[in-house]
Amino acid sequence: METQATEIIETEVVLEEAMSLNHSRLTSRITWLLSAAYDDQYDVLTELEFELSTGCLKPDVAIISKQVYNWQEDIIRFLHPPITAIEILSPTQAFDAVATKISRLYFPAGVKSAWLVVPFVKTIHLFLADGSISTVTGSILHDPACNVSLEMSAVFR
Numbered sequence: 001m002e003t004q005a006t007e008i009i010e011t012e013v014v015l016e017e018a019m020s021l022n023h024s025r026l027t028s029r030i031t032w033l034l035s036a037a038y039d040d041q042y043d044v045l046t047e048l049e050f051e052l053s054t055g056c057l058k059p060d061v062a063i064i065s066k067q068v069y070n071w072q073e074d075i076i077r078f079l080h081p082p083i084t085a086i087e088i089l090s091p092t093q094a095f096d097a098v099a100t101k102i103s104r105l106y107f108p109a110g111v112k113s114a115w116l117v118v119p120f121v122k123t124i125h126l127f128l129a130d131g132s133i134s135t136v137t138g139s140i141l142h143d144p145a146c147n148v149s150l151e152m153s154a155v156f157r
Helices: 021-038 095-109
Strands: 042-046 049-052 055-057 061-065 084-088 113-118 123-128 133-136 140-143 148-151
Touching: 021 042, 021 061, 021 084, 021 148, 049 095, 055 095, 084 095, 095 113, 095 123, 113 140, 123 140
Parallel strands: 084 113
Antiparallel strands: 042 061, 049 055, 061 084, 113 123, 123 133, 140 148
């Protein structure tokens, strides 16, 4: 009797987290507000993957220097860090995990500032590369790294 051996290979399929309604709304609002106010200075992009010295990172929204676009040649992973990375906390993420990502992955790669948006309490935590953190709730967020300001009531409308 001939025996046949079968090799079982385990694979792990990493599924991208589904975006919630609030997360999607905030991604759209922040992108629209920043683009409307600062289109002459910056490109404000969503879900762009960056290949950085600390790994591949994909912020929800990124503020980058104005680019010249070649529509015949696309870029899958952008090689330069964003000026500002904006992360919106989803219902399945832990605050500490995202804050650690900001301090250990974004800043060592050259990102100047990062926002951690917390929808549940209508708050944005502004992290700067020098280690300072400020929390903005009902007023105007001003990011000195990219010199943009954003009215909080417009974000959480």
